[in-house]
Amino acid sequence: MEETKKKYSTIPKANKEYKEGKTYDDQVEGRNSVLELLESGKDVNKIFITKGEKHGSINKIIAMAKERKIVIVEKDKRQMEQIAQNQNYQGVIAIVPPFEYCEIEDILDKAKALKQDPFVLILDGIEDPHNLGSIIRTAETAGIHGIIIPKRRAASVNSTVNKVSAGAVQYMKIARVTNITEAIKKLKDAGLWICGTDINTNQYYYNQDLTGPLGIVIGNEGAGMSEKVKKNCDFLVKIPMQGKVTSLNASVSTGIIVYEAVKQRIK
Secondary structure (H helix, E strand, O other), X not given: OHHHHHHHOOOOOOOHHHHOOOOOOEEEEOHHHHHHHHHHOOOOOEEXXXXXXXOOHHHHHHHHHHHOOOEEEEXXXXXXXXXXXXXXXXXXXXXXXXXXXXXXXXXXXXHHHOOOOOEEEEEEOOOOHHHHHHHHHHHHHHOOOEEEEEOOOOOOOOHHHHHHOOOHHHHOOEEEEOOHHHHHHHHHHOOOEEEEEOOOOOXXXXXXXXXXXXXXXXXXXOOEOOHXXXXXXXXXXXXXXXOOOOOOOHHHHHHHHHHHHHHHHHO
């Protein structure tokens, strides 16, 4: 936030909110993301719109915001570019309270309420916000009940994650925990089987039973799962690699394994 304040200080008009002692909690950028935010019913403090952008889906955003009595502020393009955290903000930025993380119990309660076997994703140190956003989008479309991420040395939910997820963040329960290993133990105590992903195992993902109460662990983009986390998995699976490159992007790996589980669960 300090860096953001410094950036504003050179532009008096855009800096007005900071001069008044106000700070932005978090922001959601892009038309689709803001529309998903409004449709989710979650709190929105205010919406900034670029002057002259009242066309297309911007009109829908304005109408929904007015219906919910959300403050709409028009700013010129230069001011909006100073506020935006992403280049492609599409003329609209919503200011929201910080993302509200949940507890692991909330994720399990969601599955119970739906009368479904718990289906959970555990991310062991995903650092790239773009990967996290893509993973959340995949998880939401696949019907995963919740995602668990670590508090340290990992990406957290921010405007980039929200935009890349195409607004899926608004519908996904995400628990942020101090210790991933302890979180896994809690899931196992609740009856979940924990599936780890490791290139060095012999079991291919499509030969593994992925039905029933399940937690899938996806490791760090470079280092993979930590040894401690690996030892706490009930079984490990891998994706076959036929080329010279021996690894996939974390979000791609997630999609492959998660949708194998979805296929098996549908059957």
